Amino acid sequence: MNHGRNGLEASVDGTTDAMGAKRGLLLLLATAGMLSLWGLGGRGLWAAEGRWAEVTREMLLTRDFFHPMIAGEPYFDKPLLTYWFRAGLALVTGVLNEFIVRLPSAIAGIVAIWATVNLGTRLWSARVGRLAGWFLVTTYAFLFWSRTGTAEAENAAVIILAVAWYWSRRDRLSFPATLVFYLICFVGALTKGLTAVAVPVIVVLPDMVAERRWRLLLRPGHVLAFGIGLLVYLAPFAYASFSQPSSYESSGLGLAFQENVLRYFRPFDHKGPVYLYVYQLPVLMLPWTPVFVLAVVGIVKGWKRLDKHTRWLVWAILSVFLFFTFSGSRRSYYILPILPLCALLMSVFVGWVRQRPVKQLCQRGLAIQRAVFIGVIAFELALPLILILPQHMTGLKVPLSLDVAGLVIGVVAVFVGVVFSELARRARLSGSPLHSAGPLVAVAVVLLAGYFCWQQEILEVNRTERPFARQLQKEIAYLPPERVAMYPKPDANLLFYLGTEGPVTVLETAERVGGFVERGGPSVIITQQRYAAGLPNEIITSAQRQPSLHEQGHRWESKSSKQEKWVAWFWGDASPLAATTRVNEGGTDAQ
Numbered sequence: 238m239n240h241g242r243n244g245l246e247a248s249v250d251g252t253t254d255a256m257g258a259k260r261g262l263l264l265l266l267a268t269a270g271m272l273s274l275w276g277l278g279g280r281g282l283w284a285a286e287g288r289w290a291e292v293t294r295e296m297l298l299t300r301d302f303f304h305p306m307i308a309g310e311p312y313f314d315k316p317l318l319t320y321w322f323r324a325g326l327a328l329v330t331g332v333l334n335e336f337i338v339r340l341p342s343a344i345a346g347i348v349a350i351w352a353t354v355n356l357g358t359r360l361w362s363a364r365v366g367r368l369a370g371w372f373l374v375t376t377y378a379f380l381f382w383s384r385t386g387t388a389e390a391e392n393a394a395v396i397i398l399a400v401a402w403y404w405s406r407r408d409r410l411s412f413p414a415t416l417v418f419y420l421i422c423f424v425g426a427l428t429k430g431l432t433a434v435a436v437p438v439i440v441v442l443p444d445m446v447a448e449r450r451w452r453l454l455l456r457p458g459h460v461l462a463f464g465i466g467l468l469v470y471l472a473p474f475a476y477a478s479f480s481q482p483s484s485y486e487s488s489g490l491g492l493a494f495q496e497n498v499l500r501y502f503r504p505f506d507h508k509g510p511v512y513l514y515v516y517q518l519p520v521l522m523l524p525w526t527p528v529f530v531l532a533v534v535g536i537v538k539g540w541k542r543l544d545k546h547t548r549w550l551v552w553a554i555l556s557v558f559l560f561f562t563f564s565g566s567r568r569s570y571y572i573l574p575i576l577p578l579c580a581l582l583m584s585v586f587v588g589w590v591r592q593r594p595v596k597q598l599c600q601r602g603l604a605i606q607r608a609v610f611i612g613v614i615a616f617e618l619a620l621p622l623i624l625i626l627p628q629h630m631t632g633l634k635v636p637l638s639l640d641v642a643g644l645v646i647g648v649v650a651v652f653v654g655v656v657f658s659e660l661a662r663r664a665r666l667s668g669s670p671l672h673s674a675g676p677l678v679a680v681a682v683v684l685l686a687g688y689f690c691w692q693q694e695i696l697e698v699n700r701t702e703r704p705f706a707r708q709l710q711k712e713i714a715y716l717p718p719e720r721v722a723m724y725p726k727p728d729a730n731l732l733f734y735l736g737t738e739g740p741v742t743v744l745e746t747a748e749r750v751g752g753f754v755e756r757g758g759p760s761v762i763i764t765q766q767r768y769a770a771g772l773p774n775e776i777i778t779s780a781q782r783q784p785s786l787h788e789q790g791h792r793w794e795s796k797s798s799k800q801e802k803w804v805a806w807f808w809g810d811a812s813p814l815a816a817t818t819r820v821n822e823g824g825t826d827a828q
Contacts, residue, residue, distance in 0.1 A: 258363040262354060265367055269350050269374045272686055273343035273383050278336025279694040281703035286386040287730030288312070290338045293323040294733055295740075297333065303477040304485050308727035309740025311487030314496060317473050318427035319388045338386035345394035346383025350374050352394070352401040353577040357584060359404055360546040368674060369577075369584035372528075375681035378521040379576050380689060388429035389573050395425025397577040399437035400553075407444070412458035419466030426470050431497040434466075436574050439560055443552035447545070500566045509567030514558060517569040522579060524609060524681060529579060531602035532586035535595040547585050554578045587674050603674060610654070610680050617647035617687070633793040639695045646687030654680045702803065705788035706734030709805050712786060713761055718742075722753055724764040724772070731763065731803065747773055759809045767800035 282290055292305040292312055305312050305320060322341040327333040350370045357366030373379055382389040399421040406414035418437075425433035445451045453459055474489040500507075522529040536543065536551060543551075554575060561572045587599055616623070620643030627633045657676035665673075713721055718739035723731075725745050732741065744750045750762060751773055764772070788802040 258358075258367070261363070261367050262351075262370075265354065265370045265374070266347060266351065268682060269347045269370075272374060272380055272682070272689060273346050274340075275686070275690040276694050277339050277343055277384060278334055280335065280697050281700055282335060282338070282730045282733060283385065286335075286338060287728070287733055288315075289319060289323060289386050289388070290333070290335075290733040291729040293320050293327065293338070294333055294736070296320060296324050297327060298738065301482075303473065303480060304482065304487075306485075306740075307729050308723070308732060308743055310727070310743070311485050313477075313487045313489045313492045315388060315429065316427040316489075316493070317477070318424070319391055319429070322391075323386075335386070339384060342383055342385055342387065342390040345390040346374075346379065349379075349383075349390070349394040349397050349577055352398045353580060356397070356401040356404055356577075357581050359401075360550075361585060362588075365581070365584045365588050368588050368678075369580040371678045372525055372583050373577055373580040375678060375685055376521070376525060376576060376580065377523045377685065378570070378573065380685060382570065382573060384689060389570055392425065392429040392433055393574045393576065395421055395428065395433050396436045396440075396574040399425065399433075400440050403437070403441045410450070410453055412462060415453075415459055416462040416465060419462050420469060423466035423470040427473065430493070432571075432574070434470075436557055436560065439556045440553040440578070443556060444549045447549065501564045504564075504566035507566045507568045509569075511562060511567075513567045513569065514562055514572050518558070518572060518575070518579075521569065521573070521576060524613070524684075525583060525606065527605040527609060528583050528587065528602045531598050531605075532583045535586050535598040535602075536582065538598070539595045550578060550582055550585065554582060603677065606677055610650075610677060610684070613684055614647050614650045614654075614680070617643040617650070617684070620644070620647075627793070633791075634699075636695055636698060639692060642687065642692050642695060646683065646691070649687075650680050650683040653683050699791065701789040701791075702730065703734060705786070705803055706731050709761075709763070709786055709803075710735050712805075712807075716759060716761065720758065720760045722750075722760065722762045724750055724762055725768055747771055751776060754808055757809060759807075761805050761807050763803060763805045765800065766802050766804060769804060 288307065291307050295306050295309070296302050299306075302321060302324060303317065305315075305317065319341060323333070323338055326337045326340055330337060350373055353373055354366040354370040357369040359366075379390075379393075382393075399418055402414075402418055402421060406418075419434075422434040422437050442451075445453070471490070474493060477489050519526045519530060536547065540548075540551075557575045557578065558572070561567065561575075564571070586595070587603070621640040624633070624635050624640070628635055654676050657679045661673055661675055713735070718737040718741050720742075721735070721737060722742040722744050724743075724747075727741065727743050735741070742753065744753055744762070753760065753762070754776055785807065786805040788804065790799050790802055
């Protein structure tokens with residue numbers, strides 16, 4: 238009888254634990270969705286986002302989805318799949334804006350969190366998996382790229398997804414399982430590049446070697462699965478090459494080789510120092526850098542007592558780190574796919590390793606982490622005072638809403654920290670599974686949500702490119718695209734906002750600018766202040782008879798920043814608003 242009762246109690250406890258794990262996962266994914274999606278379209282396009290946005294826009298205009306272009310010129314620097322994601326969403330929703338451009342990255346970030354939790358749960362426990370997910374979603378760099386319309390988040394997501402799939406089928410690596418692994422990798426390679434194949438392979442290789450499973454690589458089924466995956470990867474490039482219009486002079490396969498192989502061994506740009514990732518990885522792990530650094534130290538100190546899964550994780554992280562370090566081309570965000578593995582390492586360190594020296598390091602790490610968050614909260618609360626001096630000295634205009642946001646975020650973070658600390662204290666007394674890192678994670682959620690979902694959009698008022706582009710779009714709405722020119726090269730962000738129905742004219746040299754103006758008729762030339770000095774004097778003189786539209790500048794901006802500002806010069810009564818001033822407020826500062 239007692240045996241039956243104990244069995245029933247165990248069954249109930251198991252069911253309760255499973256339900257708790259599901260609720261915990263749902264809460265995590267819901268929080269990830271909020272952090273990733275809230276205010277996603279509020280900011281103007283930033284840096285490289287314009288390439289993905291404009292290529293997608295021109296695909297939709299031409300209905301040619303295999304030959305990416307910017308300003309009507311071939312742009313096959315990246316594979317096609319991320320453009321297709323955005324184009325598909327635009328076709329479904331009927332709009333292509335900043336939100337749609339960034340939505341695939343946000344979804345990819347949520348997928349990466351789910352895969353990380355799945356992997357942690359499978360190899361250690363549900364608590365380790367969920368805590369790793371919380372660490373990952375509150376890592377600044379991961380969240381930043383999940384809210385950015387490029388291919389970085391998609392690349393990281395498919396890599397951790399492939400690794401999670403391997404571990405789910407590790408003990409029964411049949412042909413279908415191997416095929417799915419390679420399909421994930423090679424389809425993922427169509428988002429950014431072949432790192433989506435190389436990184437999962439080097440991550441799972443230590444386990445295969447340790448368990449002597451490497452002989453599976455020699456099986457015909459493995460070779461066939463790899464071959465099928467490779468064909469899937471090559472298919473879009475092959476079709477693009479065979480269906481290439483006579484005017485399209487770009488090879489997707491050629492650029493894939495250049496971007497993935499040549500750049501790795503013989504880089505032509507982005508030549509960061511060999512030690513770049515030594516200091517960039519801790520930066521990418523902010524705000525969890527103290528826990529991450531001490532986790533590395535603690536895991537190394539407790540190496541002899543580690544379980545085999547944790548040892549594999551360490552080798553996997555080291556392999557990925559060395560893979561990107563040995564590459565000749567290095568940029569800080571290239572190593573982004575390592576972040577899910579680092580989140581798992583921190584979770585194992587905080588919630589799994591129990592040896593006394595390591596536990597003491599863990600407590601020290603959490604204490605330092607607590608001090609870091611207290612400092613960030615103090616910064617938020619003191620933000621109105623901190624900004625007084627810059628406003629006085631530089632004329633920086635800070636909206637009152639930013640001060641209010643800082644105060645609200647700081648107060649809420651303090652409240653959440655106190656509440657969760659009390660819950661954690663009671664949990665320790667009652668044996669509840671609430672983790673000691675819970676209060677820190679809760680505070681991190683508040684701070685990151687406050688910044689990404691509120692403060693960042695407030696700061697958008699200081700960015701001037703999007704307002705300039707929208708005003709310019711109104712002024713040139715009646716001009717044919719060929720009478721709109723950019724000198725000396727096209728800019729994807731500006732082109733996306735102008736939204737012309739065809740390619741604009743690109744004037745690479747000052748001589749071409751002269752020829753463009755001499756043709757007569759209404760026209761507009763768009764350039765940046767730094768290139769304006771290269772225009773012939775007679776052209777500039779002739780333009781003075783027509784008003785010009787200048788991107789707004791700020792007194793507090795550096796001289797180099799002002800040189801990046803845009804100016805549009807009109808000829809031949811190009812604008813229907815020529816009778817009105819085209820100079821934005823603050824335009825004098827921009828000059």
